[in-house]
Amino acid sequence: xxxxxxxxxxxxxxxxxxxHEYIINCGMYRHEVxxxxxxxxxxxxxxxxxxxxxxxxxxxxxxxxxxxxAKERAKKGIRPVINGTGVILxxxxxxxxxxxxxxxxxxxxxxxxxxxxxxxxxxxRGSRTESIEKYLREITNCEASIIVNNNAAxxxxxxxxxxxxxxxxxxxxxxVEIGGKFRVPDIIDRCGCYLLEVGTTNKTRTADYEVxxxxxxxxxxxxxxSNFKIVGFTESAPIDELSTxxxxxxxxxxxxxxxxxxxxxxxxxxxxxxxxxxSLNKGADIVSFSGDKLLGGPQCGxxxxxxxxxxxxxxxxxxxxxxxxxxxxxxxxxxxxxxxxTQVAEREIPVLSMxxxxxxxxxxGAEVLCKKIEELGGAAEVIKAKSVAGGGSVPGLELNSxxxxxxxxxSVDEMEQKLRAMSVPIIGRIENNRYFLDMxxxxxxxYDYIANAVAEITQLMVK
Ligand SMILES: *Cc1c(COP(=O)(O)O)cnc(C)c1O
Numbered sequence: 001x002x003x004x005x006x007x008x009x010x011x012x013x014x015x016x017x018x019x020h021e022y023i024i025n026c027g028m029y030r031h032e033v034x035x036x037x038x039x040x041x042x043x044x045x046x047x048x049x050x051x052x053x054x055x056x057x058x059x060x061x062x063x064x065x066x067x068x069x070a071k072e073r074a075k076k077g078i079r080p081v082i083n084g085t086g087v088i089l090x091x092x093x094x095x096x097x098x099x100x101x102x103x104x105x106x107x108x109x110x111x112x113x114x115x116x117x118x119x120x121x122x123x124x125r126g127s128r129t130e131s132i133e134k135y136l137r138e139i140t141n142c143e144a145s146i147i148v149n150n151n152a153a154x155x156x157x158x159x160x161x162x163x164x165x166x167x168x169x170x171x172x173x174x175x176v177e178i179g180g181k182f183r184v185p186d187i188i189d190r191c192g193c194y195l196l197e198v199g200t201t202n203k204t205r206t207a208d209y210e211v212x213x214x215x216x217x218x219x220x221x222x223x224x225x226s227n228f229k230i231v232g233f234t235e236s237a238p239i240d241e242l243s244t245x246x247x248x249x250x251x252x253x254x255x256x257x258x259x260x261x262x263x264x265x266x267x268x269x270x271x272x273x274x275x276x277x278x279s280l281n282k283g284a285d286i287v288s289f290s291g292d293k294l295l296g297g298p299q300c301g302x303x304x305x306x307x308x309x310x311x312x313x314x315x316x317x318x319x320x321x322x323x324x325x326x327x328x329x330x331x332x333x334x335x336x337x338x339x340x341x342t343q344v345a346e347r348e349i350p351v352l353s354m355x356x357x358x359x360x361x362x363x364x365g366a367e368v369l370c371k372k373i374e375e376l377g378g379a380a381e382v383i384k385a386k387s388v389a390g391g392g393s394v395p396g397l398e399l400n401s402x403x404x405x406x407x408x409x410x411s412v413d414e415m416e417q418k419l420r421a422m423s424v425p426i427i428g429r430i431e432n433n434r435y436f437l438d439m440x441x442x443x444x445x446x447y448d449y450i451a452n453a454v455a456e457i458t459q460l461m462v463k
Pocket of ligand 1: 150151152153178223224225256257258259289290291300301391
């Protein structure tokens with residue numbers, strides 16, 4: 001008993017420990033280190049109580065433990081990772097990486113006052129998205145546009161503003177769940193609209209829509225079945241036929257095209273991905289899509305279409321709740337700016353660069369990375385891989401790619417865990433009992449970091 005009392009007396013006060021030079025010079029927020037120090041000292045008391053330890057560590061060790069714990073806790077928030085999965089639009093990893101110009105635009109406007117709703121020439125209130133609207137008109141030929149927080153919000157705003165208290169006709173083949181409980185039938189219901197299902201799961205024709213039209217019909221909605229594919233005996237009503245039907249009965253045709261490609265992505269091997277411009281060309285009245293999928297910009301929802309409908313949305317109270325913030329607007333504006341020249345867009349927008357990489361480029365990248373790993377005493381080999389666009393684009397379609405597979409003594413699961421635990425976590429894939437990093441989603445700037453990490457884990461011995 002005597003001994004325990006003695007140990008307790010040796011435990012420093014938190015305030016005292018906080019004066020230790022290690023803590024003073026650690027560069028962390030003091031309140032975070034103090035919280036960690038308190039927890040470490042409490043834990044120490046508990047251990048002494050149950051006689052797990054018989055010696056109190058010295059102040060230097062306790063200070064270091066507190067700093068370490070505070071650092072570990074600070075890592076829990078959002079931070080960069082290296083994406084070696086080959087999934088370009090990985091929703092869990094933040095989808096599209098922004099271009100350098102978009103990042104710069106965000107940085108410039110975020111920490112300072114900006115012209116968000118201010119017209120410099122007139123010296124009075126201006127529009128927050130005037131410039132974006134101009135770019136979208138140039139790129140897609142749309143009459144008007146409006147920007148909200150994401151495409152889910154876009155669908156809500158469209159339905160509330162255009163179709164409340166009326167019927168919305170949707171094909172049974174398109175009553176999908178987009179993800180995160182966002183289900184088309186549910187959403188229509190919650191927007192105060194009545195869903196009229198037409199056709200069947202695999203086949204719906206334009207005539208099916210026409211039969212369903214009555215005086216309560218407020219819209220026809222087409223939803224791109226982004227994250228699944230029905231194959232075989234299928235048919236859906238083409239947007240141009242639906243548009244003709246819409247005009248005949250004066251009913252707006254809405255298309256949620258999901259990814260929203262602004263350039264033709266067929267040449268990258270992504271087929272069946274609707275182009276925004278084409279959908280409008282074929283007569284859709286309102287088209288919605290995401291900003292952070294194939295477009296390669298910030299998270300947002302973009303609605304383009306006929307002036308009269310966009311004006312309804314802008315007037316709707318829900319718009320005030322869903323409108324995008326200044327950072328999103330800055331990033332989107334900078335991203336759209338380069339679309340006037342597809343080559344510049346491919347060079348500057350990471351999603352497009354990743355898609356446009358040839359197999360040759362990917363293989364040579366993998367070879368460079370492998371060589372770096374070998375120079376550091378590690379081992380890895382170049383293997384063929386298949387990457388995917390992700391983000392609900394073109395389900396089931398894979399792009400030929402190259403990857404590096406570390407060769408070590410530890411198991412693939414251990415490799416995966418160790419690389420994931422690095423200070424900048426490296427996220428790879430395991431397939432057929434092989435761990436690998438797909439080159440398509442890896443930035444060249446990260447090669448050295450990855451080489452060091454892989455060299456380290458491939459030299460580990462099995463315990
Ligand atoms: C991804 C997707 C959405 C949701 O878009 P978010 O920008 O993630 O809200 C809606 N509809 C379709 C067809 C999609 O593919």
